[in-house]
Amino acid sequence: MKKRIYFDHAATTAINREVLEAMLPYYSQEFGNPSSIHSYGQQAKKAVDQARDKTAKVLNAGFDEIFFTGSGTEADNWAIHGVAMANKKKGNHIITSAIEHHAVLYTCQRLEKAGFRVTYLPVDRYGLVDPKQVESEIGPDTILVSIMLANNEIGTIQPIKEIGKITKEKGVYLHTDAVQGVGSIAIDVCDMNIDLLSLSAHKFYGPKGIGALYIRKGTKMTPLLYGGAQERNRRAGTENTPGIVGLATAIELARSNMEENNQRLIKMRDRLIDGVMTKIDNVVLNGHPELRLPGNANLSFEFIEGESMLLSLDLKGIAASSGSACTSGSLDPSHVLLAIGLSHEIAHGSLRLSLGIDNTEEEIDYFLDTLPEIVARLREMSPLFLQKKGGYSYV
Amino acid sequence: MYSEKVMDHFINPRNVGEISEPDGVGEVGNARCGDIMKVFLRIEDNVIVDVKFKTFGCAAAIATSSMATELIKGKSVDEALAVTNKSVTEALDGLPPVKLHCSVLAEEAIQKAIEDFKEKQETKVGA
Ligand SMILES: Cc1ncc(COP(=O)(O)O)c(C=O)c1O
Ligand SMILES: [Zn+2]
Numbered sequence: 001m002k003k004r005i006y007f008d009h010a011a012t013t014a015i016n017r018e019v020l021e022a023m024l025p026y027y028s029q030e031f032g033n034p035s036s037i038h039s040y041g042q043q044a045k046k047a048v049d050q051a052r053d054k055t056a057k058v059l060n061a062g063f064d065e066i067f068f069t070g071s072g073t074e075a076d077n078w079a080i081h082g083v084a085m086a087n088k089k090k091g092n093h094i095i096t097s098a099i100e101h102h103a104v105l106y107t108c109q110r111l112e113k114a115g116f117r118v119t120y121l122p123v124d125r126y127g128l129v130d131p132k133q134v135e136s137e138i139g140p141d142t143i144l145v146s147i148m149l150a151n152n153e154i155g156t157i158q159p160i161k162e163i164g165k166i167t168k169e170k171g172v173y174l175h176t177d178a179v180q181g182v183g184s185i186a187i188d189v190c191d192m193n194i195d196l197l198s199l200s201a202h203k204f205y206g207p208k209g210i211g212a213l214y215i216r217k218g219t220k221m222t223p224l225l226y227g228g229a230q231e232r233n234r235r236a237g238t239e240n241t242p243g244i245v246g247l248a249t250a251i252e253l254a255r256s257n258m259e260e261n262n263q264r265l266i267k268m269r270d271r272l273i274d275g276v277m278t279k280i281d282n283v284v285l286n287g288h289p290e291l292r293l294p295g296n297a298n299l300s301f302e303f304i305e306g307e308s309m310l311l312s313l314d315l316k317g318i319a320a321s322s323g324s325a326c327t328s329g330s331l332d333p334s335h336v337l338l339a340i341g342l343s344h345e346i347a348h349g350s351l352r353l354s355l356g357i358d359n360t361e362e363e364i365d366y367f368l369d370t371l372p373e374i375v376a377r378l379r380e381m382s383p384l385f386l387q388k389k390g391g392y393s394y395v
Numbered sequence: 396m397y398s399e400k401v402m403d404h405f406i407n408p409r410n411v412g413e414i415s416e417p418d419g420v421g422e423v424g425n426a427r428c429g430d431i432m433k434v435f436l437r438i439e440d441n442v443i444v445d446v447k448f449k450t451f452g453c454a455a456a457i458a459t460s461s462m463a464t465e466l467i468k469g470k471s472v473d474e475a476l477a478v479t480n481k482s483v484t485e486a487l488d489g490l491p492p493v494k495l496h497c498s499v500l501a502e503e504a505i506q507k508a509i510e511d512f513k514e515k516q517e518t519k520v521g522a
Pocket of ligand 1: 011071073074101103148150151152177179180200209211
């Protein structure tokens with residue numbers, strides 16, 4: 001097979017060997033149902049409990065504050081829906097941001113239909129939420145603030161600790177979607193005053209289809225799924241034992257290698273961004289220059305469209321992502337890019353390169369050698385570029 | 396997700412460029428929706444003797460621009476008007492359903508360029 005380079009770690013990551021090996025026994029020898037009282041069941045239960053303990057320790061949470069879910073999406077849905085349903089006597093107001101993942105945004109929209117009032121806080125041009133604005137929006141009927149730890153498209157890291165101080169003081173629950181942050185941001189739910197936190201294993205070299213929700217002890221919540229008594233009666237469904245073991249192994253590994261990985265990623269990312277900016281004109285960096293995920297580079301290329309860039313890169317063996325409308329199937333470009341104030345035109349020309357631990361400096365070189373030609377070719381084809389060059393008169 | 400023909404026309408688009416002092420020019424779409432196409436026509440004796448395009452858009456938009464210009468080259472103005480997004484899409488062995496809206500662009504740009512040609516004809520006659 002020809003050379004392939006993966007720059008789409010924000011979409012998903014390859015499972016770590018060590019993680020996979022830790023999981024395998026739970027598909028075959030130790031396949032028991034953790035609810036069963038026989039030895040098969042008890043072995044599986046022991047594995048789930050150990051995994052819960054490991055996961056809790058990484059977040060500085062308690063053992064009985066970790067609940068495994070079927071995905072990051074489920075954790076987000078549950079956090080918001082669960083708090084809303086259990087606290088509606090207290091109030092019907094939820095505060096979130098305009099740049100949340102759809103797992104949060106669409107859950108909020110559904111709650112609006114059910115009579116809740118949702119404030120979607122704007123962000124600045126870097127994608128930052130202003131904690132003061134969170135504070136001023138909190139009213140007597142506010143029950144929940146849900147702000148993501150780091151954005152999946154532009155990589156901006158939010159001041160969650162500052163927001164946590166405010167929500168604690170005001171007596172409002174704070175949920176954070178940490179799906180993109182786990183593995184590259186140190187998280188301490190006590191220090192940061194987080195009441196609920198969503199995570200998903202496939203973003204940190206764990207398996208797909210397994211996530212977790214941290215729920216601070218005492219948080220008033222309804223379940224999302226009803227059925228068996230799993231997860232202390234709060235999340236029904238037979239535990240995905242191999243997935244849970246994988247999640248815990250992956251989160252521990254990610255935490256212990258975090259500083260080292262981050263250093264390497266930041267170096268590669270900055271070289272990539274600087275390289276693109278020097279080699280190509282009319283490029284904008286989306287997101288915050290410093291407060292951003294170590295592996296995230298999001299760039300907009302004027303006069304051209306994202307999908308044609310993605311396909312051209314793919315033909316050269318490079319896998320990336322874009323916020324253009326034509327990659328989403330809708331007519332609008334990404335809501336995140338619009339929220340940071342980009343024009344539709346610039347948003348359509350966005351390219352997200354999300355680096356991971358398997359990437360190398362050589363791959364960055366190859367990318368920097370490959371991209372300028374692609375951009376030049378598409379720009380030569382673009383009527384917008386033609387206008388920019390001084391215009392063509394046909395009158 | 397794209398047919399081989401679409402990829403071929405995306406990688407090697409035919410008729411990219413501009414025509415100076417064209418007999419007809421048409422631009423449709425806008426940067427808002429993510430696709431823009433501009434078509435330039437050279438028309439002699441009611442026959443499209445040359446056509447060029449510039450497109451801002453996804454692979455589907457670029458490939459349909461390329462195919463549509465191929466389909467009208469050497470054709471009469473009336474034959475060119477009969478080229479629809481359906482015929483362009485078929486000539487490309489189809490497009491994914493979500494991409495059909497991108498293929499309308501070429502049909503519209505060609506129609507607009509021909510309208511422009513006809514208007515210019517009228518002003519010439521009138522003068
Ligand atoms: C910020 C964020 N939240 C939630 C999710 C959803 O996670 P999952 O894919 O596990 O459902 C993602 C993944 O795309 C994400 O990036
Ligand atoms: Zn398109």
